[in-house]
Amino acid sequence: MRIHPRQRVRWQSERQRVGVGDAPLSVADYLRLCREDDDYELIDGVLVQRMAAQLPHEWLFQWMLRLVGGYVEARGLGIVLGSRTPVQINPYRVRLPDLLFVRTERLEVLTPQAITEPPDWVMEIRSAGERASDWVRLESDYRMLGVPEIWMVDLPRQRMRALQRSGDDYTVLERTEGRLESMAIDGFAVHVEHLLTETRPPVHTLLRELLEATP
Template identity: 30%
Template sequence: MKKEKPEETVKEERLTYEDYAALPDVEGVRYELVDGVLELLTPSPTSKHQMISARMQFLLTQTCDEDYLILDAPMDVILSPYEVRQPDLIMVHRSRISIVSKRGIEGPPDLVVEILSPYSVKRDKVGKLKTYEKYGIPEFWIVEASGTYLEQYVLKDTKYELVEVFTGEEPVRSERLPCVSFTMNDILSRIPDLPD
């Protein structure tokens, strides 16, 4: 009788949201579930990243709070049993509040925002773009790590199209989110220069 090698008998199964949710809570350690595989999010975001995120959330809240829930990371966006992402910022129209549960956002939000960090460029601009596109998130913004520009991707049929790149004093606008009204300079004007 032929003996099987151990690697032939071990079956690797994709993890599910339930497996992900059962992970021990370790301070400073965050994961995303990418097609059933855990992906460690390290290192933690930089100070500038967090200031850009907070300032953008503040500006969005000033003009969009009446119509949208505006949430920030860490917040699970559960796109399938095998796909859980944590965008930096999330907007959900209040008419769709049913997708917000105690577990997180269960389904595609109206907008997700990723603020790049040196270690997240490929994950955000390739991996997350493909995921958000696949699960039908209508609009996706990528903010450059220093906050100097914002790329606006809009879902056209089933593919994202880069429709605008906003810089400086150009008003950031969205046909889908008419309440949006800020500039990249509005964000940068409140962020101090930080020592290296």
């Protein structure tokens, strides 16, 4: 089994036996090896441990999960999942988006172990210390998969990229402020400033405003 050389990981013996020498791990291997509390992605057949989340990341994640999750649930639009849901990019590549949304009409793409087709919306949060090259590859993976809408919140650079698919290409919006409307989540919108600052309005206030503004 190949483990990314930057990581020092102790594996229990029964999990070591599942390894296949120097051959790349497949998605099936990944799903068999990794448990719910493991925080690994599969990158070109190699298990790579994600860096521990920093507090600004976790504060935004929790705030956004409650906001978008509450909105989607109240309107019956589908389901929002976060941080531990494997998304297959290709047979040797798996990502764990910070947040993802799947429309009600497409819930069949959810399997007990992973999502094998594009979610309708994903959001990733970059923390200080994450390499810019890894951030670029992450966006590239979601583009390759064909995710209709991708939100990339770059906390160190205090900006975000919203990518909305149109045909075979993406429209890219780079924002540091202003209201951003989702293409994939009907009626949902946020102010970019709320994503980039640690001082955010209460979720219940914004949720009420969003629901009152939609039929």
